[in-house]
Amino acid sequence: DAGVIQSPRHEVTEMGQEVTLRCKLISGHNSLFWYRQTMMRGLELLIYFNNNVPIDDSGMPEDRFSAKMPNASFSTLKIQPSEPRDSAVYFCASSLGTRGLFFGSGTQLSVL
Amino acid sequence: AQSVTQPDIHITVSEGASLELRCNYSYGATPYLFWYVQSPGQGLQLLLKYFSGDTLVQGIKGFEAEFKRSQSSFNLRKPSVHWSDAAEYFCAVGSLNTGTASKLTFGTGTRLQVML
Numbered sequence: 001d002a003g004v005i006q007s008p009r010h011e012v013t014e015m016g017q018e019v020t021l022r023c024k025l026i027s028g029h030n031s032l033f034w035y036r037q038t039m040m041r042g043l044e045l046l047i048y049f050n051n052n053v054p055i056d057d058s059g060m061p062e063d064r065f066s067a068k069m070p071n072a073s074f075s076t077l078k079i080q081p082s083e084p085r086d087s088a089v090y091f092c093a094s095s096l097g098t099r100g101l102f103f104g105s106g107t108q109l110s111v112l
Numbered sequence: 113a114q115s116v117t118q119p120d121i122h123i124t125v126s127e128g129a130s131l132e133l134r135c136n137y138s139y140g141a142t143p144y145l146f147w148y149v150q151s152p153g154q155g156l157q158l159l160l161k162y163f164s165g166d167t168l169v170q171g172i173k174g175f176e177a178e179f180k181r182s183q184s185s186f187n188l189r190k191p192s193v194h195w196s197d198a199a200e201y202f203c204a205v206g207s208l209n210t211g212t213a214s215k216l217t218f219g220t221g222t223r224l225q226v227m228l
Binding site for chain 2: 043
């Protein structure tokens with residue numbers, strides 16, 4: 001069974017550009033989490049969904065960040081416009097009930 | 113608010129030695145506790161979890177953890193460390209909502225170095 005799939009693995013962009021990160025959940029999972037990891041702040045929860053509905057987006061840093069789940073198996077995280085301080089590793093994770101979170105390999109974002 | 117403290121930023125052990133990584137949590141209700149491991153350039157892999165029952169839980173790769181409610185701790189242990197265990201280890205706490213995953217709060221991590 002395939003795990004959580006994220007794309008791209010690496011993204012290098014210039015300040016001001018739009019960035020879209022993608023995530024495919026594990027089949028059958030109904031919860032989706034977006035985390036950001038930096039040396040300074042560690043792992044921060046940005047937003048999470050249950051059954052395609054956003055439950056808590058209090059971790060989204062600014063209005064420049066938005067996340068969607070157009071269907072039960074796919075999610076996007078968009079940053080528009082991007083800034084150098086957005087540089088980080090972005091992880092998505094999916095879950096079902098009490099099984100714990102299963103993480104993708106992450107997207108390394110560099111904003112120049 | 114839930115929180116997790118991992119007091120050791122960096123630990124070095126010799127291969128074959130025993131290991132204990134500390135984790136303390138703060139949570140108002142019954143906690144749901146996890147340990148994850150992250151190798152460089154990789155995502156986080158679930159080692160083990162606790163939400164009820166036996167307070168000593170077994171995980172993958174020979175790891176175990178013990179839940180101690182009186183100490184608000186969930187320490188990770190391994191009797192004999194292998195060089196491949198070198199990685200970053202994260203403790204996390206969440207709430208147990210039946211049928212619905214809840215958000216996890218992660219500690220700052222402990223980096224394990226293994227000397228050959």
